[in-house]
Amino acid sequence: MSESNAEFHERLARIYRQQAEAGPKAREAVVVDRNGYIIVRGAGRRRSIPWHGLGMVVMSFFVIKGLMMSQLGPDFYSQDVARLSGGSAIEKAAAWTMRPDPVSRWIAMQIKTHS
Known part of the structure; x- marks a missing residue:
C-alpha cells in the first residue's frame, strides 16, 4: 500500500x-480535484478576430x-x-x-426605387 502511495506522489x-x-497556460489545463483525481482539460480555444x-x-453602418x-x-x-x-x-x-460614398449612394438608390 505504501509503495502505491509513493508512486502516486511521484506521478x-x-x-x-x-x-x-x-508555463501558466498549460497549468490551467490539468487540475487535481478535491477527491485527488487528476482532470486533464483540453487547451482553451485561441480567440480570433x-x-x-x-x-x-x-454593413449596418452603410445601410x-x-x-x-x-x-x-x-x-x-x-x-x-x-x-x-x-x-x-x-x-x-x-x-x-x-x-457620401458609392456604397451608401447605391443603397439609397435601391431604397428609393423599391419604396
Missing part, C-alpha cells in the same frame, strides 16, 4: 514539474447611411455633412465618416 510531482516547465461580427457592423441619404435627400444630407465638417474635432470625424 503527481512529475505532473507538477511538467506543468511548471510548460470576430470577422462575422465586424462585417455585420460595417444606415443609405437610409439617411434616401430619407433626407442627397442635397440636404450633403449640407448636413458640410455643416459638421466646420465644427470641433469630433464633428469633423463624424463628417468624414458620414460623407
Whole structure:
C-alpha cells in the first residue's frame, strides 16, 4: 500500500514539474480535484478576430447611411455633412465618416426605387 502511495506522489510531482516547465497556460489545463483525481482539460480555444461580427457592423453602418441619404435627400444630407465638417474635432470625424460614398449612394438608390 505504501509503495502505491509513493508512486502516486511521484506521478503527481512529475505532473507538477511538467506543468511548471510548460508555463501558466498549460497549468490551467490539468487540475487535481478535491477527491485527488487528476482532470486533464483540453487547451482553451485561441480567440480570433470576430470577422462575422465586424462585417455585420460595417454593413449596418452603410445601410444606415443609405437610409439617411434616401430619407433626407442627397442635397440636404450633403449640407448636413458640410455643416459638421466646420465644427470641433469630433464633428469633423463624424463628417468624414458620414460623407457620401458609392456604397451608401447605391443603397439609397435601391431604397428609393423599391419604396
